[in-house]
Amino acid sequence: MATSKKSGGLRDLLEPMYSVIALLFILVACVELCDAAAAVDVYRLIQYDMSGSPFGSRFAALNHHASSLRFPPGADLSRTVLIIPLRELNITFVREYITQKKPLGGLLFLLPEVLSFKHGGNKQVHEKEKMKKLLAELEQLLVNSNIPYPVYFAFENDDIDTVLTEIKKNDAMGQPATATTGGYKLVIPTAEPKKVASPTITNIQGWLSGLKADGDANQLPTIAIVASYDTFGAAPALSVGGDSNGSGIVALLEIARLFSLLYSNPKTRGRYNLLFGLTSGGPYNYNGTQKWLRSFDQRLRESIDYAICLNSIGSWDNELWIHVSKPPENAYIKQIFEGFSNVAEELDLKVGLKHKKINISNPRVAWEHEQFSRLRVTAATLSGLSVAPELFESTGGLFDGRQYVNETAIFRGVKLVAESLARHIYGHQGKDVQIFADESSLAVNPAYIRSWLDLLSQTPRVAPFLSKNDPFVMALKKELADHADEVNVQHENLEGIFTFYDSTSTRLNIYQVASVTFDLLLLLVLGSYLIVLFCFLVITTRGVDDLISLFRRPPSRKVKTA
Amino acid sequence: MTMFHFFNCAILTFGPHAVYYSATPLSEYDTLGTSVKAALVYLGTALVKLVCLATFLQVSENDGFDPYQELLKALIGFIDVAGLFFALTQLTHRNISQNHKFQAVGLGWAFADSVLHRLAPLWVGARGLEFTWDYILQGLEANANLVLSISLAALGSLIWLRKNKPKTLIPIIYACAGIVATMPSITSYLRRGLEWHFPKVVGFELFTSLVMAFISWQLFSACQRPSA
Numbered sequence: 001m002a003t004s005k006k007s008g009g010l011r012d013l014l015e016p017m018y019s020v021i022a023l024l025f026i027l028v029a030c031v032e033l034c035d036a037a038a039a040v041d042v043y044r045l046i047q048y049d050m051s052g053s054p055f056g057s058r059f060a061a062l063n064h065h066a067s068s069l070r071f072p073p074g075a076d077l078s079r080t081v082l083i084i085p086l087r088e089l090n091i092t093f094v095r096e097y098i099t100q101k102k103p104l105g106g107l108l109f110l111l112p113e114v115l116s117f118k119h120g121g122n123k124q125v126h127e128k129e130k131m132k133k134l135l136a137e138l139e140q141l142l143v144n145s146n147i148p149y150p151v152y153f154a155f156e157n158d159d160i161d162t163v164l165t166e167i168k169k170n171d172a173m174g175q176p177a178t179a180t181t182g183g184y185k186l187v188i189p190t191a192e193p194k195k196v197a198s199p200t201i202t203n204i205q206g207w208l209s210g211l212k213a214d215g216d217a218n219q220l221p222t223i224a225i226v227a228s229y230d231t232f233g234a235a236p237a238l239s240v241g242g243d244s245n246g247s248g249i250v251a252l253l254e255i256a257r258l259f260s261l262l263y264s265n266p267k268t269r270g271r272y273n274l275l276f277g278l279t280s281g282g283p284y285n286y287n288g289t290q291k292w293l294r295s296f297d298q299r300l301r302e303s304i305d306y307a308i309c310l311n312s313i314g315s316w317d318n319e320l321w322i323h324v325s326k327p328p329e330n331a332y333i334k335q336i337f338e339g340f341s342n343v344a345e346e347l348d349l350k351v352g353l354k355h356k357k358i359n360i361s362n363p364r365v366a367w368e369h370e371q372f373s374r375l376r377v378t379a380a381t382l383s384g385l386s387v388a389p390e391l392f393e394s395t396g397g398l399f400d401g402r403q404y405v406n407e408t409a410i411f412r413g414v415k416l417v418a419e420s421l422a423r424h425i426y427g428h429q430g431k432d433v434q435i436f437a438d439e440s441s442l443a444v445n446p447a448y449i450r451s452w453l454d455l456l457s458q459t460p461r462v463a464p465f466l467s468k469n470d471p472f473v474m475a476l477k478k479e480l481a482d483h484a485d486e487v488n489v490q491h492e493n494l495e496g497i498f499t500f501y502d503s504t505s506t507r508l509n510i511y512q513v514a515s516v517t518f519d520l521l522l523l524l525v526l527g528s529y530l531i532v533l534f535c536f537l538v539i540t541t542r543g544v545d546d547l548i549s550l551f552r553r554p555p556s557r558k559v560k561t562a
Numbered sequence: 563m564t565m566f567h568f569f570n571c572a573i574l575t576f577g578p579h580a581v582y583y584s585a586t587p588l589s590e591y592d593t594l595g596t597s598v599k600a601a602l603v604y605l606g607t608a609l610v611k612l613v614c615l616a617t618f619l620q621v622s623e624n625d626g627f628d629p630y631q632e633l634l635k636a637l638i639g640f641i642d643v644a645g646l647f648f649a650l651t652q653l654t655h656r657n658i659s660q661n662h663k664f665q666a667v668g669l670g671w672a673f674a675d676s677v678l679h680r681l682a683p684l685w686v687g688a689r690g691l692e693f694t695w696d697y698i699l700q701g702l703e704a705n706a707n708l709v710l711s712i713s714l715a716a717l718g719s720l721i722w723l724r725k726n727k728p729k730t731l732i733p734i735i736y737a738c739a740g741i742v743a744t745m746p747s748i749t750s751y752l753r754r755g756l757e758w759h760f761p762k763v764v765g766f767e768l769f770t771s772l773v774m775a776f777i778s779w780q781l782f783s784a785c786q787r788p789s790a
Contacts, residue, residue, distance in 0.1 A: 037692060185691060511691035519566045522698070526570060530577050537585035 037184070038159035038510040042108070043235040045142055045151035046462075047193055047501040055144065057151040060503045062188040064105035066510070068164060069093075070171045078103035081186050083164055085110040085156065091137050098145045107151045108186070108508075109138075110164070115401055116155040117240055117458045128403075135399040139234040143392050150188070153235045153398070154508065163510055185511045193503040199464035199494040201230070201280035201288040204477050206484030208259060208276070211269040219299060222273040223421060224307035224379075226289065226368060227252040228282030229461060229476065231396030236462040237505035241396020242405040243384075245282060246456035247314025247413070250449050252276060253479055254414045255421070258442060260483035262422075262435075270425035272305070276484060278476055280463050283395040284498055285365040288463075291492045293375055306336060307379035308421070309368035312394060313413040314405035314453075316384030319350040320413065323381040323388070325358045325373040332378045339429060340382075343419045346432070347412060356388055364391060382417065384409070402457035407450055414444050464500040567697070568688040574701030575680050578708055579673045586665065593666040600649045600670030607645030608678060614638045636747040643743050646671065646718050660723055668715030672708040680704055699764045706764070709771040713778040714742045720785055728785065735781055742774050 045057040067080045069088055084094070086109065097104060112131075142151060154160065167184055210220045227248035233239030240246070256276050263269045281288030293301070313320065322340060326333050337353050344351040358370050365371060366388035372379030385394060415436060422428070422435045436442045459472050466473060468491055481487040538547045583589055583597070615638055619631060649667050680700055688697045717739040749767060752758045758766075 187691065509691075512693055513691055514567070514693040516566075519570060522570050523566075526574050526577070530573070530581050533578060534581045534585045537582060541586040 037512045038163055040154050040157070040160055040508045040510070041505065042152040042154045042188070042508040043237040043505045044503055045147070045153070045234055046232075046236050046504075049499040051497045054146045056142070056501075057147045057149065059148070059150045060188070060190045060193045060506070062106050062150050062152075062186055062508070064186060066108075066163075066167055066184040066186050068168045068171050070168055072171070077105065079105045081106035081108055083108045083110065083167065085164070086112060086131070086134070089134060089138065091134065091141070094138070095141055098141065098147060101148075104149050106149050106186070107147075109151070109153050110156045110160065111153055111398065113155050113157060114403070115398070117238075117401055132399045132404070136393075136397065139397045140393070142234050152188075152508065153238065160510070183513065183515075185513045187509045187511060188506055190503055190506050193501040196464045196500045196502050199498075199500055200466075200468050200491050201291070201463050201494050202466070202468065202470075202473050203280060203288050203292040203490040203492070204278040204473070204480055205292070205488050205490070206256060206276040206480040207486040207488075208256075208263050208274040208484050209486075210263075210271050210273045211266060213271075219303045220271060220273050221305045222275050222300070222303050223425070224275040224277060224304050224372075225252055225255060225310070225417070225421075226277040226279060226307055227310040228279045228286065228289065228368060230280045230282055230288075230463040230466070231400075231461045232283035232392055233395065233397040233400075233462070235398060235504075236465060237460050238398060239396045239460050239462050240401060240457050241461060242400050242402055242453070242457045243314040244312045244394045244396045244400055245310070246396075246453060247312060247405055247410050248310035249278065249456060249476070250452045251310050251313055251410055251414045251417065252278065253452060253483070254444060254449055255418050256480060256483040257448065258414075258418050258436060258444070259421075261442060270422075272425045273303075275304070276480060278480065279368070280466075281492075281494060282368070283392055284463075284495060285363060285391075286368050286371045287495045288492065289368055289371040290365075290374075292490060293371060293377075295490060301375060301377060304372075304377050306332060307369065307372050307377060308417060309372075309379060309381040310413075310417070311368060311381050311383040312385050313382060314384070314410050316409050316413075318348075319352060319386075320344075320416070321352050321354050321383055321386050323354045323356060323367050323369065323383060324379075325356060325367075325370055326378065328353055328355055330378075333380070336378075336380055339420045339424055340416065342429075343416055343423070346434075347416060347419075349412060349416070351416075352386075354386065366390075382413070396461070402454065405453060405457070407446060407453060410449050410453070411444055411446055414449070418444070462504075464494065464498075465502070465504060564689050564691055567693070568684065571684055571688050571697040571701050574698065575676055575684065575704040576673070578705050579669060579676070582669055582708070588662055588666055588669070591662055593662055596663065596666035597670030597673065600667040601674035603645050603649040604671050604674035605678070607641060608674075610645075611638055611641050614641065632747055632751060635750070636744055639746055640743065643714075643718070643739075646715060647722060650715065650718055651722050660719060663723075664715040664719035665712060667719075668712035669708075671715065672704075672711035675707055675711065676704045696760070699760055702764050703767060706767040706771040709775045710742055710745055710767075713771070713775045714739065716778045716782050717742065720782060731781060731784060738774065738777055738781065742778075745770070 044060060047054075047056040047058060049055065062081065064079050064081045066083055067075075067077065068083055069090075071077065071080070071082075082104065084107065089109070094107075096102070163184060170183055212220060228245050229249050231239040231241035231244070233241070256274075259274055263274070277289075277292060279286070279288040279292055281291075322337060324333050328334070328337070333353075337351075340351050356366070358373055360374070367381040367383075369379035369381045389395075418436050419434070423431070423433070426435075428435075436444055438444075461472065473489075477487055477489055535547060538550070583594075588597075615635070618634055618638070646667070649671070650664065680703075683700070684697055687694075717735055720735050721739060745767075749763055752763050752766065753760075
């Protein structure tokens with residue numbers, strides 16, 4: 001009776017404790033576990049469908065063991081992630097793996113830290129040309145293949161370097177990391193990537209009105225200056241496109257600024273309207289430009305004298321190219337080219353003319369001026385590139401960062417275009433007059449160019465991932481509004497044959513894990529320790545006989561009843 | 563797999579307490595109530611210590627060894643001893659022999675210490691994917707702490723509960739009790755002042771706990787002889 005009373009009392013004491021304990025456990029179970037050997041920002045390879053065919057990396061979530069390139073030959077890599085730093089990259093090896101569709105758990109490419117726009121700063125890149133070529137090749141391979149496992153890019157830092165050296169050591173001992181041998185595990189716990197619903201492309205146009213003489217009923221002629229501002233690359237979160245086409249945007253803004261200064265005073269306002277266009281959808285056959293032009297009034301389109309498109313004018317040395325689709329013998333083309341050549345001579349640089357015929361049946365549009373030409377508007381593209389790029393080539397890839405663009409090149413390009421346009425507008429062809437002379441109030445401003453270039457080199461601009469009211473697009477609009485009389489923004493849907501998937505950047509956790517065999521061994525050791533402890537305590541406190549009696553059932557009882 | 567590791571570390575940390583209870587005659591005499599009461603006294607003592615530490619101690623920026631602070635911590639540590647005194651003498655136990663009383667009190671004390679200090683880090687940390695040796699070392703530390711608690715309880719029962727002790731042994735008893743009571747200060751000095759690594763500190767704790775257990779066992783049996 002005494003015992004039951006005591007146990008009842010104990011139970012009463014414990015009852016309110018139960019709820020507290022339960023609450024405590026629930027609370028503690030919600031605690032986030034985040035102590036990993038290293039946590040790194042990683043950027044995913046782009047995933048897109050073109051006319052229904054899948055391209056890029058089709059998965060985002062990762063939960064596999066890590067291995068370096070020194071894995072033992074013949075090892076099964078279908079549940080392993082290969083970590084490949086760029087300096088050890090063997091492009092034929094990767095190409096083999098991808099084209100032959102060999103099973104792999106995932107790929108993680110480590111890029112040198114100088115290429116990072118967050119931490120790289122302005123350090124010099126060693127072996128620029130070699131790295132550029134390698135990255136371009138890698139990008140072309142990855143963007144045009146269908147890869148059934150996650151592919152990520154990351155920047156090297158101390159943490160990940162130490163992890164990689166450890167992994168290489170383990171691999172050298174001939175033990176690839178699996179569930180039973182421990183090692184490092186890479187975990188990215190994201191959800192499955194979803195389609196980006198109706199990606200929008202936003203075209204921004206600015207209009208500077210020319211001086212209309214009294215009594216002049218006809219519409220003034222217009223000159224258009226166009227540049228596309230969006231990019232495309234293997235890692236959309238890293239596609240800042242310094243040269244392609246950050247240089248074009250910066251040049252357009254500077255030219256707009258200079259002409260807005262000229263046009264602000266009615267005495268210096270020219271008799272041409274100026275139309276500035278910042279178009280999107282450049283990498284996708286200049287889809288945005290096409291939609292923008294289609295939205296024009298017929299009269300406006302007819303009033304355009306000619307259009308100059310700016311593309312990749314940030315990394316040339318002393319030769320620029322004017323690409324046209326009308327034959328060079330055409331009077332208008334001759335006039336434009338002569339105007340540019342004269343100014344170029346004075347600025348001590350060369351300008352070449354390249355003619356590429358348009359094939360109407362071919363949907364591929366390599367230069368922006370081709371969209372103008374298809375609608376019978378005279379146009380030309382000024383570019384540092386001499387050859388027309390292929391689809392998704394030179395659209396702002398992994399290498400195209402701040403180090404790859406040269407401010408001086410843009411400065412000279414702006415001078416060339418501004419002077420040529422001004423001579424045409426004010427009728428000074430052939431005369432040796434410098435309107436935008438250095439040290440004048442109309443000088444080209446290198447600080448303006450530099451600050452915009454710095455901003456652009458830190459802003460990834462892949463169109464499907466820019467929302468309608470993206471702050472960068474709004475910033476461009478505001479800047480153009482500062483220079484132009486009237487600014488319009490046009491939102492369109494990207495052409496239907498392209499579909500994009502989200503999940504472009506996330507965080508990778510690297511854990512150092514112990515193998516299952518280790519845990520089993522530990523359980524064995526602990527079990528035997530507890531058993532030994534038990535036996536020791538029984539022997540010392542109760543005596544050996546008690547220990548033996550624990551294991552032997554008392555036989556006497558049966559014997560007694562028998 | 564990581565729950566596996568948590569399970570392993572849990573049985574290392576809490577298993578010996580259960581084994582001790584079931585292996586020794588404690589289970590036969592049903593001394594669970596005593597252990598539970600001792601655990602509650604430990605809880606109270608821990609709260610009082612927390613309040614004192616918060617009131618009197620200053621938080622130092624560097625993790626070095628500050629003698630004045632450590633002395634203060636040691637003094638507050640003696641509240642532990644007071645708590646143990648309370649548990650041994652003031653709580654009304656049923657008729658358990660003195661032999662079993664100190665064991666039950668020591669066991670309850672050590673179990674409460676393990677749960678309060680080690681269960682939460684174990685639950686939060688050992689379940690993660692990342693593997694470290696810390697939790698296994700913590701389990702070994704819990705084992706050493708069990709032995710130390712029982713020896714401290716034994717010495718305490720000798721000091722306060724046993725009336726007739728041989729005169730020569732009294733200073734030794736007090737000395738040993740002093741050493742065992744200041745063990746936390748000694749380990750923190752080793753960790754911070756001499757900058758020993760965790761495995762080394764745990765090894766030292768295990769060694770000293772075994773030594774002190776042996777000494778207190780000898781003392782206890784020596785004191786038992788005259789009355790026997």
